[in-house]
Amino acid sequence: MMVRGEAKMDPVRVRFAPSPTGRLHLGGGRTALYNYLLAAQTGGQFILRIEDTDRKRYVEGAEQEIYDSLRWLGLEWDEGPDKGGLYGPYRQSERKAIYLDYARKLVDLGHAYYCFCTPERLESVRREQQANKQSTRYDGACRHIGPEDALRRVESGERHVIRFRSPDEGQTTVTDLLRGNITVENETIDDFILIKSDGFALYHLAAAVVDHLMKITHVLRGAEWLPTFPLHGLIHRAFGWQEPVWVHLSVFLKPSGSGKLSKRDAAELIKDGHSIFLKDFHTLGYLPEAVTNWIALMGWSYDDHTEIFSMKDLVEKFSLIKLNPSPAAINFSKLDHFNGVHIRQLPQDDLVSRIGPFLTRAGYNPDIQTLEKVAPLIRERMVTLDDSVDMAGFFFQDAVTLEPSDLIGKDLDASQTAVIVKQVHELLQQTDDFSADGLEQLLREFVDQSAYNNKQVFGILRVAITGQRVSPPLFETMEIVGKDKALVRLLHAIALLEKIN
RNA sequence: GCCUCCAUCGUCUAGGGGACUAGGACGCAGCCCUUUCAAGGCUAAAACCGGAGUUCGAAUCUCCGUGGAGGCACCA
Known part of the structure; x- marks a missing residue:
């Protein structure tokens, strides 16, 4: 099915070009995602290029984190530094030598010039x-x-840079797919440096040249490039190259909606179990499916009601024309919602294998058989995979630790509660049927002929068996815990209650 | 200060001149279900930034304000 206005596109060549200067964050993830989707949808290529021309800002490990983050999200690239391709190298620093030639060509063409000004000046x-x-x-x-004159000074070894010569007068019009024509007065376009005095190219030149050499057809990048967009158009034109289709993606704003996210905000967020760094989401218990779904919808929509998308859906339904140019505030409660939905959609064994590591990390020893029984009980209660620790940890302990005061039933005292637990203990000791259904029948009967109500009795048992006031459904829980352990825990509860008296 | 972009519920958004009593989702509130917590179901509150113009008709097109955001490096 095709959305209105969408035409079938030829295969694209798109790239995601992060710089290894820090951690990959949500905004970068979304840019990568949209690029990936476009390539996958059209049968084109998604290229990963490391934009490391600034050696001073290079951060050790950043490149690896980029790989890890993208792969975790499920965005595998067709060409990149670690897997090669026909248009390599895919690390900008490795193609340093070629840019000087291109810059000199621009000088010859009159579109660039040597500049000998010192940084101090x-x-x-x-x-x-x-x-x-x-x-x-x-x-x-x-x-x-x-x-x-300039050439002589250059040859004599005088320190210099190469600057772009932006037109003296007139206007430049560039076209962004989402915004239409953007026209600026040429006098507002600076004579940007193309080649630094160390011989390295700056982004503006390097990106234009390499995008051309890599035959990039569509550039999807962050809106922070909008101010230098006319320059980029000018550089392409100076070489006489055809420009790619330009698409500038809106920026992400902090949850309050004012200002973009800062380092300080990031530190605050992590305290609430949130982050803006892609790699943290895994540890926090978020599913890549949910994160993908969530960021896909910040700046893009399909129709007026569809919200849950798998990667396959996104590949099928993504369309540039439905992109939204306005900035979007990050909303973590929506991510929580998506995470819950995607957890509930996970196949049983998949869920089990994802929960396991979280319990292990928390110090438990989850066995697969028990986990398989526990998973259905907690799946619709979890917001993050990490929630499984609080919700199901007690299944994997020999004894539960509990607050004696939690044990006492509503409107009851310790001795009344102890009596109830003793009666239940006796009842359970005699039964052979420890299935959830059997237990339910047995215990409901018990409540009916007792002077107490469901809330009181089941509440007491819940705390005695799980150690918590909030837990998965009681009877199913007891079945999994098993008769032996359950009886021990009841005895333990009785002992605690008697200590209160 | 200069340049650029953006503008619908608190937030993400649908909306392409008449289908708008402005739709959906998150969150929030209430109710139902219920042994707890969830999940689920139902209901409610909640928005077209302002002003001109174009038009028979404007959330939608134009202009001007205003507000918000981004950028102004030998960073990317």
Whole structure:
């Protein structure tokens, strides 16, 4: 089925190009996801490129975290640094040498020039502009140095950079798929540095050149690139290259809706069991299915009611035309909701295998047989996989530790409660049927002919058996705990109650 | 300060000039179910930023305000 306005697309070549300068976060994850979806949907290629031209900001381990995060989300790439491809290398630093040639070509074409200004001079120019409340930009001091003159200084070894020569007058119009034409006055486009004095290219040049060489057809990237978008269009045009289709994705705002997420916000979030870093979601007990579903819907929608999407659904239904250009505030309670839904949709054995590690990490020794029986009891109660620890940990303990005061039934005292537990203990000791149904019948009968009600009796038993006031359904729980353990726990409860007296 | 983008319930959003009494979801509140907690079901409250214009008709198109966001590096 095809959504209105959607045309069948030719296979795309798209790329996700993070820089290894920090941890991969939600916004990056969504950009990667949309790129992946477009490639998968059209039968094209999804390329991972590491944008590591800034060696000073390189963070050890960041590249690995990018791989891990993307793979956890299920976004496998077709070409990348670790798997190669026809258009490598896929690490920008490894293609350093080619950019200087391209920059020189731009110089020859008159679209770029050598600049010999020192960082100190630039800094003072900037300060002066700020003081005069002017916009800060390069003042063009080296623009008019003659080509021969410049070349001579370069060859003599004078420290220099190569700058883009943005047009002196007129306007530049670039086209974003979601926003239409964006027109800016050329005088507002700075003469950006293309090649640093160390010979390395800066992003603007490197990305344009490599996107062209890699035959990228669609660039889906964050909206923070919008301000330099006209420059990028200009660079492509200066080389005479065809531009890719440009799509700028809205930014993610902090949950309050004001401002984008900062390091400090990230630290606050982790206290509530949330994070903006992709890799944390796994540890926090979120399903990649849920995270994917959640971020997919921040900035994209399918129709007016469908909310739950598998990766397969997304691949099938994603469409650029339904992308939303406005910024979106992150909403963690919605993620919780999606996580619950996806947990409930998980096949039994899948759920079991995902819960296991969480219990193990918490210090339990979950055996698979018990886990298989426990899973159906807790699946519709869990928000995160980590919840399984609090909900089901008692299944994997020999004895439960409990607060004696929790044991006492509603409107009852300790001795009345003890009497009830003793009677139940006796009753259970005599029965051979420890199935949930059998227990339910037996215990309901007990309550009926006693002076107490369900709430009181079952409440007491719940605490005695599980050690908690809140637990999975009582009879099923008792069946799994088993007769031996259950009786021991009742005895233990009786002992505690008698101590209170 | 300069440049750019954005604007529907608290939040994510549907909406492509008449189908709008503005739909869905999360969250919130109430009710039902119920041995606890969930899940599930039902119900409620909740929005077109403002002003002009175009039009028979504007949430939808245009302009101006206002608000929010992003950017202004020999970072990406």
